Amino acid sequence: MSAPLLEQLIDALRVLPGVGQKTAQRMAYHLLEREREGGKRLAGTLAEAVERIGHCAQCRDFSETELCPTCANGSRERSQLCVVESPADRLAIENATGYRGVYFVLQGRLSPLDGIGPRELGLEQLEQRLAEAEVQELIIATSATVEGEATAHYLAQLARARQVRPSRLAQGLPLGGELEYVDRGTLSHAFGTRSEVRD
Amino acid sequence: MSAPLLEQLIDALRVLPGVGQKTAQRMAYHLLEREREGGKRLAGTLAEAVERIGHCAQCRDFSETELCPTCANGSRERSQLCVVESPADRLAIENATGYRGVYFVLQGRLSPLDGIGPRELGLEQLEQRLAEAEVQELIIATSATVEGEATAHYLAQLARARQVRPSRLAQGLPLGGELEYVDRGTLSHAFGTRSEVRD
Structure with a gap:
């Protein structure tokens, strides 16, 4: 006999970041007691999202279409390319600044100990874009941690090799x-x- | 055009208790970046749970079957009936104590201002069970708040009217x-x- 559905639900909720046994339990009870409609909508949206959201072919950000809205937008300045570590960083810059250029999302940072090298960050793809001569400035917006700095250093070298001006926040x-x-x-x-x- | 799927997902996650815009965003990114499998499982389990989990016909606790496992268990002591406010309270008592009796879950507490009276708490059903002569002790485990105390007072009167001994934590x-x-x-x-x- 499998575990009761309620226990399965509590267990499934624990994939959410920062959610342990107690919180998962509270969430499950809340959904069943007061938010069945919202729960149903969450289930549907989540199923669709993990199925359909992939990565933009150009900037590697999350996207449900081949190109994300930013890359597909013809009015964005293509001479400026901003490199960020994660989609959340991209969103933060988009919301806080008036930046009108385009992005490239690494989905991580160089971390040899964890097996994350240039290949995993899609740097070949980035080099191709730098080679296309449209890009004049590479804005390096990796985080100010040791790994972020190492990544920034590497990216600056790539840019200079292609006669692209690197800058850093x-x-x-x-x-x-x-x-x-x-x-x-x-x-x-x-x-x-x-x-x-x-x- | 509808909002992008990612925004829909972030919005849908906000039905969870204690989850605001920032946390929902972090959860959505986490699921898409690292937990697609877990996300799929969560979506499936949640859809099934809101669909199939109802209330036990006897104790009003959440249950996917007509009787919950505790009520269906023939070896539980039926002379002791413990009244709690919520399924979470029931679980807490079940985990912390060696109680071998049965439960009755109010799914709330008397709160006339919010329109919650004896009817909403299923007290007619409780009275029926008290009348069945099996029950000898009514353990009142409502919370130690003003409303919980008022509910406890009301329940104690119900019990005495049926020659059942009320007790309180x-x-x-x-x-x-x-x-x-x-x-x-x-x-x-x-x-x-x-x-x-x-x-």
Whole structure:
């Protein structure tokens, strides 16, 4: 005899990030008690999404069509190419800035110990795009971690080899950040890369 | 044109309790990036669960069969009936105690302002069970809130009217609780209902 359906549901909910036994249980009860309609809709959408959402052929972002809406959009500036680690990073930049160029999503970062090399990040595809001569600036927006920095270094080399200008997001104090509470590394870096104040 | 599937998924995930826009987004990306199999299983189990899980005809707990496994179990003690507010409470008692009796799940508590009266809690059904003469003790395990107490009071009256002995879970200091950090109400109650120490 298989486990009761309720237990199966609690177990299945645990694939969600940050959801343990207790939370999964609370979610299952909530759905059954008060949100059967929403639960049904979630089940349907989720089934369709894992089935139909693939990757954009050009930028590797999630997309249900061959090209994602951004890549398919003719009015985006193709001379600027912004490289990010994940779709979530892409979305954050899209929402926070007025950037009108296009993206390339690595879906990870160089991490030899985990077996993630240039191949896994689709860097051959990126090189092809750099070779197409449309791209003039490669904006490297990988994260400011050790692995992110290593990836950025590698990407900058790729860009220079193709006569593309690499750039990197500015590092320093976060806006509104109190000096006292900023971590040592950031403070030291910001101090070292201080810029002259002009009138 | 409808919203992209990914946005629909993020929106659908927000029916889960405690999940806002940011968490839903993180969950959607996690499922698509690393847990497509788990996502598919979750979708299937959820669809089946909201469809097939109903209520036990006897105790009103969630059940996929007419009688839940506990009610259908012939070896449970039918002279003890424990009333709880929710399926989660029932599970907590079942896991923490060695209770061998049966349950009755109110699926709520008396709350006239929200339109929840004896009818909504299935108290007619409970009265019928009390009338069947099998039940000797009604263990009232509603929560220690104002509404829970009111419900407990009402249930105790029902039990007495049917010559059934009502009982209520003990209230006092939680095990391992430091006196200093216990709330005033609990401390005052525990002090007032102190019991004599016997050798």
